Amino acid sequence: xxxxxxxxxxxxxxxxxxxxxxxxxxxxxxxxxxxxxxxxxxxxxxxxxxxxxxxxxxxxxxxxxxxxxxxxxxxxxxxxxxxxxxxxxxxxxxxxxxxxxxxxxxxxxxxxxxxxxxxxxxxxxxxxxxxxxxxxxxxxxxxxxxxxxxxxxxxxxxxxxxxxxxxxxxxxxxxxxxxxxxxxxxxxxxxxxxxxxxxxxxxxxxxxxxxxxxxxxxxxxxxxxxxxxxxxxxxxxxxxxxxxxxxxxxxxxxxxxxxxxxxxxxxxxxxxxxxxxxxxxxxxxxxxxxxxxxxxxxxxxxxxxxxxxxxxxxxxxxxxxxxxxxxxxxxxxxxxxxxxxxxxxxxxxxxxxxxxxxxxxxxxxxxxxxxxxxxxxxxxxxxxxxxxxxxxxxxxxxxxxxxxxxxxxxxxxxxxxxxxxxxxxxxxxxxxxxxxxxxxxxxxxxxxxxxxxxxxxxxxxxxxxxxxxxxxxxxxxxxxxxxxxxxxxxxxxxxxxxxxxxxxxxxxxxxxxxxxxxxxxxxxxxxxxxxxxxxxxxxxxxxxxxxxxxxxxxxxxxxxxxxxxxxxxxxxxxxxxxxxxxxxxxxxxxxxxxxxxxxxxxxxxxxxxxxxxxxxxxxxxxxxxxxxxxxxxxxxxxxxxxxxxxxxxxxxxxxxxxxxxxxxxxxxxxxxxxxxxxxxxxxxxxxxxxxxxxxxxxxxxxxxxxxxxxxxxxxxxxxxxxxx
Numbered sequence: 001x002x003x004x005x006x007x008x009x010x011x012x013x014x015x016x017x018x019x020x021x022x023x024x025x026x027x028x029x030x031x032x033x034x035x036x037x038x039x040x041x042x043x044x045x046x047x048x049x050x051x052x053x054x055x056x057x058x059x060x061x062x063x064x065x066x067x068x069x070x071x072x073x074x075x076x077x078x079x080x081x082x083x084x085x086x087x088x089x090x091x092x093x094x095x096x097x098x099x100x101x102x103x104x105x106x107x108x109x110x111x112x113x114x115x116x117x118x119x120x121x122x123x124x125x126x127x128x129x130x131x132x133x134x135x136x137x138x139x140x141x142x143x144x145x146x147x148x149x150x151x152x153x154x155x156x157x158x159x160x161x162x163x164x165x166x167x168x169x170x171x172x173x174x175x176x177x178x179x180x181x182x183x184x185x186x187x188x189x190x191x192x193x194x195x196x197x198x199x200x201x202x203x204x205x206x207x208x209x210x211x212x213x214x215x216x217x218x219x220x221x222x223x224x225x226x227x228x229x230x231x232x233x234x235x236x237x238x239x240x241x242x243x244x245x246x247x248x249x250x251x252x253x254x255x256x257x258x259x260x261x262x263x264x265x266x267x268x269x270x271x272x273x274x275x276x277x278x279x280x281x282x283x284x285x286x287x288x289x290x291x292x293x294x295x296x297x298x299x300x301x302x303x304x305x306x307x308x309x310x311x312x313x314x315x316x317x318x319x320x321x322x323x324x325x326x327x328x329x330x331x332x333x334x335x336x337x338x339x340x341x342x343x344x345x346x347x348x349x350x351x352x353x354x355x356x357x358x359x360x361x362x363x364x365x366x367x368x369x370x371x372x373x374x375x376x377x378x379x380x381x382x383x384x385x386x387x388x389x390x391x392x393x394x395x396x397x398x399x400x401x402x403x404x405x406x407x408x409x410x411x412x413x414x415x416x417x418x419x420x421x422x423x424x425x426x427x428x429x430x431x432x433x434x435x436x437x438x439x440x441x442x443x444x445x446x447x448x449x450x451x452x453x454x455x456x457x458x459x460x461x462x463x464x465x466x467x468x469x470x471x472x473x474x475x476x477x478x479x480x481x482x483x484x485x486x487x488x489x490x491x492x493x494x495x496x497x498x499x500x501x502x503x504x505x506x507x508x509x510x511x512x513x514x515x516x517x518x519x520x521x522x523x524x525x526x527x528x529x530x531x532x533x534x535x536x537x538x539x540x541x542x543x544x545x546x547x548x549x550x551x552x553x554x555x556x557x558x559x560x561x562x563x564x565x566x567x568x569x570x571x572x573x574x575x576x577x578x579x580x581x582x583x584x585x586x587x588x589x590x591x592x593x594x595x596x597x598x599x600x601x602x603x604x605x606x607x608x609x610x611x612x613x614x615x616x617x618x619x620x621x622x623x624x625x626x627x628x629x630x631x632x633x634x635x636x637x638x639x640x641x642x643x644x645x646x647x648x649x650x651x652x653x654x655x656x657x658x659x660x661x662x663x664x665x666x667x668x669x670x671x672x673x674x675x676x677x678x679x680x681x682x683x684x685x686x687x688x689x690x691x692x693x694x695x696x697x698x699x700x701x702x703x704x705x706x707x708x709x710x711x712x713x714x715x716x717x718x719x720x721x722x723x724x
Contacts, residue, residue, distance in 0.1 A: 024144050361378050
């Protein structure tokens with residue numbers, strides 16, 4: 001993959017638009033793990049400024065048309081390249097290791113250093129500044145700015161910190177211009193004309209697509225063979241998952257969506273198809289006439305594609321956060337414990353219950369040049385894994401193979417701001433499954449049935465969108481009746497269970513959107529919200545396990561799943577979990593470097609704490625002389641020799657200790673024996689850290705170089721305590 005490598009030549013503040021309370025007025029961009037990153041939007045604007053400078057200087061490759069082709073314009077012209085956020089080398093491995101440290105029970109020592117604030121402090125520091133007027137500071141103008149340090153704290157020999165921005169370039173003819181823009185880029189970020197933000201950028205052209213081509217062809221052959229083995233006429237279901245390489249922002253009406261709509265998937269795939277084909281019959285079958293149905297993309301939990309959590313699952317606020325299925329409770333005591341639905345979460349069915357997880361949304365600040373103001377944008381956190389299904393209903397194997405080709409070759413991007421910082425996704429896994437339309441239940445007559453909406457449901461009745469509960473129930477009953485063996489009267493309301501214990505749980509929403517190309521609002525459509533549950537009774541005949549009804553089924557709407565009460569009784573165990581994440585890249589050791597840096601940081605804290613808590617047992621310590629000796633000593637042994645060369649006694653009584661004796665006693669009590677490791681005694685005060693250091697030779701070697709730190713801190717405190 002092509003990329004831009006940005007190396008810091010000075011400290012840098014790429015402001016996030018946020019502040020850190022009273023301690024930091026201008027903060028940098030930090031991910032949830034405390035690791036710094038540079039948003040793609042920041043550098044893309046700077047690259048465009050560099051292109052304009054090249055144009056002014058008369059650079060031949062930088063004419064107005066090429067700059068517009070490369071970067072796009074405000075009037076709908078899309079740029080030729082997509083830029084992703086700049087991250088540290090081995091970022092996936094580092095994040096994966098930090099996540100494990102936070103959750104592992106045996107990593108108690110490193111867990112102290114894995115807090116996001118601690119990691120943030122490892123890479124950054126805070127500068128203070130004030131406004132001056134006529135050589136005098138102006139009152140109430142003190143401001144604090146957090147900056148990235150120029151040097152990588154995980155590397156030795158003061159290696160400079162660098163960030164990598166993955167690049168997707170559609171036009172090879174513009175590659176030279178983009179490379180020249182990178183070379184011309186010199187400054188980015190806040191206070192770039194006041195000593196911050198000096199950088200060096202380099203465009204790196206890779207040939208990974210050529211290298212991956214044989215592997216791609218082999219994967220296509222494997223999947224085509226699986227498709228050929230499917231039975232004729234049987235629906236072919238293609239299950240796939242994608243990793244969110246960048247934050248994904250999907251605006252809804254009044255809120256941001258946490259699932260990728262099926263129509264967004266169709267838009268992405270249809271654009272990829274039209275690059276090499278026309279709007280032929282295959283195009284219509286794939287995207288228009290419903291032959292192929294594209295589901296929503298929802299979070300993957302424990303390697304299973306999830307659905308919005310059914311509203312029958314509740315969390316008891318006054319019950320210690322316990323989660324229950326209200327349909328399987330033996331009594332109504334749960335009603336007095338402030339039950340809350342698990343809105344916004346997703347669930348998968350496990351062997352004995354449900355596993356529930358919440359997608360993570362983050363707020364990002366941006367500045368609108370045209371409106372001259374900040375605005376907010378919510379986005380799903382990068383690194384999560386989402387999954388979906390594509391169903392080829394008539395068993396058309398050629399269509400299924402075309403779907404496979406699109407999934408493996410299309411440039412994936414969903415939601416808002418696809419050309420910088422957001423939307424980029426990568427296919428993670430594709431596999432073929434048998435269709436599920438032939439799966440039936442046959443519960444006893446009169447037993448309860450529960451229809452759970454796994455996606456939003458849109459019902460259009462004679463041009464009017466229906467959301468009333470009774471009308472929705474009737475449409476569901478009629479859809480059930482379309483299957484063999486089930487007879488339902490015209491009025492489906494008769495199939496509602498009258499007991500309040502099994503009353504329906506449903507919500508409604510409005511679906512809309514915005515056409516960027518046409519600058520028009522999409523029509524607002526009322527819909528029943530995914531997770532709604534409708535209760536029926538069984539007529540004693542066959543019931544389909546899965547049901548699809550309503551409008552826009554080819555876009556993932558109207559998917560339902562039917563459960564019996566007996567099945568719900570077996571699904572009593574409801575657990576909280578996390579959404580699956582991207583695994584680390586192989587072949588790097590950045591996680592090990594981070595752990596070493598964390599151990600060194602913990603060791604510094606231990607040394608400082610030891611000095612701060614040390615109790616002085618002698619008076620008359622020659623603080624100034626010892627500070628001078630400490631600054632000149634090359635080793636602990638050298639310091640002991642300097643102290644041993646001091647005058648034997650400077651007191652009037654031979655029974656009183658002189659400065660030499662007091663100093664020797666201090667060193668002996670503070671460090672231990674002169675012939676031993678001077679820090680061993682101090683480090684053993686934290687057994688967990690000492691054990692970690694014993695297994696990390698590199699960290700121990702660096703910590704031993706800090707032998708002056710605790711004594712210097714002690715003498716520093718004593719020096720300033722004299723004036724009190």
